[in-house]
Amino acid sequence: MMNSTQTVYRASEFGGRAGVTVRTLHHYDRLGLLKPSGRTESGYRLYCERDFARLEQIVTLKFIGFPLKQIKDLLDGKAFDLPTTLRLQRRIIEEKRRHLDLAIQAIKNAEGVLASRATRRKPDWEVFRKIIEVINMQQNWDWVNKYYTEEQLAQLKKRWSPELQEKTQRDWATLIQEVEAAVAAGVDSASEHAQALAGRWQKLIESFTGGDSGIAQNLKKVYADQRNWPSTFKKPYSDEARAFIGKATEQRRKL
Amino acid sequence: MMNSTQTVYRASEFGGRAGVTVRTLHHYDRLGLLKPSGRTESGYRLYCERDFARLEQIVTLKFIGFPLKQIKDLLDGKAFDLPTTLRLQRRIIEEKRRHLDLAIQAIKNAEGVLASRATRRKPDWEVFRKIIEVINMQQNWDWVNKYYTEEQLAQLKKRWSPELQEKTQRDWATLIQEVEAAVAAGVDSASEHAQALAGRWQKLIESFTGGDSGIAQNLKKVYADQRNWPSTFKKPYSDEARAFIGKATEQRRKL
DNA sequence: CTTGACCCTGACGTAACGTAAGACTTTACG
DNA sequence: CGTAAAGTCTTACGTTACGTCAGGGTCAAG
Numbered sequence: 001m002m003n004s005t006q007t008v009y010r011a012s013e014f015g016g017r018a019g020v021t022v023r024t025l026h027h028y029d030r031l032g033l034l035k036p037s038g039r040t041e042s043g044y045r046l047y048c049e050r051d052f053a054r055l056e057q058i059v060t061l062k063f064i065g066f067p068l069k070q071i072k073d074l075l076d077g078k079a080f081d082l083p084t085t086l087r088l089q090r091r092i093i094e095e096k097r098r099h100l101d102l103a104i105q106a107i108k109n110a111e112g113v114l115a116s117r118a119t120r121r122k123p124d125w126e127v128f129r130k131i132i133e134v135i136n137m138q139q140n141w142d143w144v145n146k147y148y149t150e151e152q153l154a155q156l157k158k159r160w161s162p163e164l165q166e167k168t169q170r171d172w173a174t175l176i177q178e179v180e181a182a183v184a185a186g187v188d189s190a191s192e193h194a195q196a197l198a199g200r201w202q203k204l205i206e207s208f209t210g211g212d213s214g215i216a217q218n219l220k221k222v223y224a225d226q227r228n229w230p231s232t233f234k235k236p237y238s239d240e241a242r243a244f245i246g247k248a249t250e251q252r253r254k255l
Numbered sequence: 256m257m258n259s260t261q262t263v264y265r266a267s268e269f270g271g272r273a274g275v276t277v278r279t280l281h282h283y284d285r286l287g288l289l290k291p292s293g294r295t296e297s298g299y300r301l302y303c304e305r306d307f308a309r310l311e312q313i314v315t316l317k318f319i320g321f322p323l324k325q326i327k328d329l330l331d332g333k334a335f336d337l338p339t340t341l342r343l344q345r346r347i348i349e350e351k352r353r354h355l356d357l358a359i360q361a362i363k364n365a366e367g368v369l370a371s372r373a374t375r376r377k378p379d380w381e382v383f384r385k386i387i388e389v390i391n392m393q394q395n396w397d398w399v400n401k402y403y404t405e406e407q408l409a410q411l412k413k414r415w416s417p418e419l420q421e422k423t424q425r426d427w428a429t430l431i432q433e434v435e436a437a438v439a440a441g442v443d444s445a446s447e448h449a450q451a452l453a454g455r456w457q458k459l460i461e462s463f464t465g466g467d468s469g470i471a472q473n474l475k476k477v478y479a480d481q482r483n484w485p486s487t488f489k490k491p492y493s494d495e496a497r498a499f500i501g502k503a504t505e506q507r508r509k510l
Numbered sequence: 511c512t513t514g515a516c517c518c519t520g521a522c523g524t525a526a527c528g529t530a531a532g533a534c535t536t537t538a539c540g
Numbered sequence: 541c542g543t544a545a546a547g548t549c550t551t552a553c554g555t556t557a558c559g560t561c562a563g564g565g566t567c568a569a570g
Contacts, residue, residue, distance in 0.1 A: 011548070019487040022548080027527055042535055043549060060387045063394060064358045064365075068526070074383075082383070083369050090362045093355050100352040103319045107345045110319075114338050128329075128337070132315045139318065232274040266517070277517080282558055297566055299517055323557070 006048050008038065014047040018055045033072050034058060065093050102142060106135045112162070137169070143230050147222050152215055159210050168207060172236065175200055179241045189247040198248035261303050263293060269302040273310045288327050289313060320348050357397060361390045367417070392424070398485050402477050407470055414465050423462060427491065430455055434496045444502040453503035 011022045025045065028034040034054055038046035047055075054075065061071045066089060074085070110131040145153060179197050187194055209216040235242075266277045280300065283289040289309055293301035302310075309330065316326045321344060328334045365386040400408060434452055442449055464471040490497075 016486060019485070021527085023527060023529085026549090031526095040535090040548095044535080045548085056391065057387050060390050060394070062526095064361050064390065065355075077379070080379075082379070082386075083366070086362055086366055086369070090359060090366075093358050093362070097352055097355040097359065100348050100355065103348050104345060104352065106319050107341055107348070111338070111341055111345075114341070124332070124335075124337070131337075132312050135315050135319065136311065139315070230274070231271060276558085278558065278560085281519090286557095295517095295566090297517080298519090299566080317557095 008046045008048050009052075011045050011047075014052065014055075017052065018059050020055070020059065028055075028058065028068075031068060031072065033068060033075075065089060102138070106138050109134050109138060109162075140233055143233070144222055147218050147225075148215075152212075152218065155210075155212065156215070160208075164207075168204065171200075171204055175204065176237045176241065179245060180238060183238070183240050183244045187244075189244055190251050194244070194248040195252050198245055198252050201245050202249065263301045263303050264307075266300050266302075269307065269310075272307065273314050275310070275314065283310075283313065283323075286323060286327065288323060288330075320344060357393070361393055364389050364393060395488055398488070399477055402473050402480075403470075407467075407473065410465075410467065411470070415463075419462075423459065426455075426459055430459065431492045431496065434500060435493060438493070438495050438499050442499075444499055445506050449499070449503040450507050453500055453507050456500050457504065 009017075011025050015022055015025050025034070025036075025047075029036065029045070034051065036045035036047050037051055038048070040046060057075060058068075058071055061074060062068070066074070113131050113134055114127065148156070175197065179201075182193060182197060205216075205219070209219065264272070266280050270277055270280050280289070280291075280302075284291065284300070289306065291300035291302050292306050293303070295301060312330060313323075313326055316329060317323070321329070325334070329340070334340055368386050368389055369382065403411070430452070434456075437448060437452060460471075460474070464474065
């Protein structure tokens with residue numbers, strides 16, 4: 001099998017040339033992915049230049065994320081549609097990167113919480129809870145993006161600063177608490193208090209849409225598409241609260 | 256343990272609320288990461304709201320890439336320096352993302368090769384070899400970037416178009432072949448042929464530096480720093496060829 | 511009382527090697 | 541030439557975060 005005029009390599013030197021360990025070569029050998037083209041009498045693996053070409057291909061394909069099985073198929077010519085295969089692989093990796101981007105953003109947000117004066121001197125567990133909450137918030141709303149067009153997202157990004165976001169979030173939280181309390185207390189939706197709450201509710205929505213009717217439209221679409229919401233998504237207010245505000249807003253408009 | 260006034264959940268409903276499977280809950284149970292706070296007589300796991308808070312935290316931390324062991328430590332308060340932990344985790348993820356970016360770019364390059372007219376009608380294996388080569392090229396030169404400043408890289412990116420890159424690459428390949436041949440033939444470095452080769456060599460280098468002395472400087476630094484080159488990097492020409500060109504350039508300058 | 515629909519506990523499978531363990535071979539040195 | 545260091549071999553378990561049966565109870569409805 002071996003041409004006596006060719007230089008041959010033993011495992012570690014051979015692997016070193018491609019940056020892989022001897023163990024890796026053993027692994028590829030057993031998988032049938034790369035069999036050494038020779039052995040010494042005592043059983044040492046011997047690799048030649050052609051083996052090296054193959055190893056290089058393996059390393060390359062591994063780099064772009066193919067699993068070893070598929071690499072074997074590719075190298076053995078069992079997979080034909082190279083363009084499709086590459087496109088598919090790219091999709092997979094791009095999806096992974098998107099996830100990493102979200103994770104990085106999440107950590108940055110968490111670091112922002114840690115850095116803020118508000119959390120200084122607070123007990124650890126409380127800060128921790130806050131961090132989890134912040135990350136979940138991002139998580140919980142990320143899927144909403146798919147309802148918007150590129151331009152709308154760009155628009156939003158400009159206006160929707162982290163600071164504004166945080167303030168709005170606090171505003172929503174307090175407002176929702178008050179609304180839930182009013183519902184629980186059986187406040188009449190026509191009452192002055194209810195009208196005030198509905199007014200604040202509208203204001204907050206407007207501060208998000210920024211007067212953009214397209215974005216406002218989308219907000220309604222998102223709400224209407226409840227059956228496609230992720231199962232882990234939790235509405236921040238009860239159905240009763242929503243109904244209460246709906247009624248109050250209705251009556252407010254009539255006046 | 257369980258408060259009788261609290262609502263309790265069985266495995267699948269509980270898991271569903273957080274988007275995890277029953278098997279996952281079993282797993283977390285065995286790891287001691289999340290033990291159900293109760294069991295029925297028959298052994299069914301029963302989870303309460305407090306369990307859910309913990310599950311949420313687990314899912315969140317998992318999202319930002321922490322391994323389960325570390326999550327356990329974090330939730331059990333065994334890890335203190337939260338800022339450092341987060342920064343470290345971010346570094347790790349950012350590094351992963353960089354890898355993915357490189358892989359995506361590599362695939363795009365490969366797709367470019369496939370799309371080019373030049374590879375139409377060529378046998379599959381040849382196209383394949385070309386693709387591997389292109390990706391390796393990127394791989395082999397990526398590490399060089401760390402020698403350049405941000406601005407220099409930006410500069411390079413502007414001038415160094417893919418087309419120019421490909422042409423230059425071909426030019427280098429032919430030139431190097433000729434030089435190696437000259438060395439093998441024992442051509443005198445003072446000869447006209449050698450001088451011509453050295454001239455073309457200089458031209459190619461200039462086409463890369465674009466007259467920017469900073470970039471030219473860096474090129475020398477890179478070359479001088481050989482001991483820090485990655486082990487898998489292969490010089491495109493022999494030491495002899497390099498010496499030959501060096502001598503020829505020297506003599507050329509003297510004239 | 512019989513279905514489904516759930517739940518339980520093992521226990522093996524996955525991907526790509528890392529890391530010994532125990533036993534040769536080869537190579538370098540004195 | 542003997543010995544010790546360095547390299548290699550096979551075998552086999554460890555890693556990560558669950559997925560996927562297999563075999564067998566449990567629970568609510570009809």
